[in-house]
Amino acid sequence: MKISSKGRYAVAAMMDLALHEGSRSLTIADIAEKQKISLSYLEQIFADLRRAGLVKGTRGPGGGYRLAKPASEISIAQIIQALDEKYPNKGSDDYLPYELWTGLSKRLYQFLDTISLSECVDEKSLESLGLSVRQRQG
Numbered sequence: 001m002k003i004s005s006k007g008r009y010a011v012a013a014m015m016d017l018a019l020h021e022g023s024r025s026l027t028i029a030d031i032a033e034k035q036k037i038s039l040s041y042l043e044q045i046f047a048d049l050r051r052a053g054l055v056k057g058t059r060g061p062g063g064g065y066r067l068a069k070p071a072s073e074i075s076i077a078q079i080i081q082a083l084d085e086k087y088p089n090k091g092s093d094d095y096l097p098y099e100l101w102t103g104l105s106k107r108l109y110q111f112l113d114t115i116s117l118s119e120c121v122d123e124k125s126l127e128s129l130g131l132s133v134r135q136r137q138g
Helices: 004-019 030-036 040-052 074-081 096-112 123-128 132-135
Strands: 054-058 064-067
Touching: 004 040, 004 064, 004 074, 030 040, 030 064, 030 074, 040 054, 040 074, 074 096
Parallel strands: none
Antiparallel strands: 054 064
């Protein structure tokens, strides 16, 4: 599993939605501005997340995106997998042999599958990373 910038942006956007879980929908424009991500790039990411059933959108005034299910039921691995990021091809010029990379990728996926989105935005988890509740809301 290769975690690209697209994967990191998807996780950051989903964390933003999780922080607002149960309150209001967020527009892609709001998330793009807050996360400093290109709006068109984020639209592509949200199309993938929507197809995977991780987010749902509402049109019209007050519309935007929400998590499609509770943050506790969404793993980081599911978010990354929704972007359909592939393993490197056999015979590519990667530094690691294909078989080794595939094995490492599977282990990374298994690890990320144990981490829920809600754990990522949990106050204690954020504090262990040196972030305060005020920092995450800003």
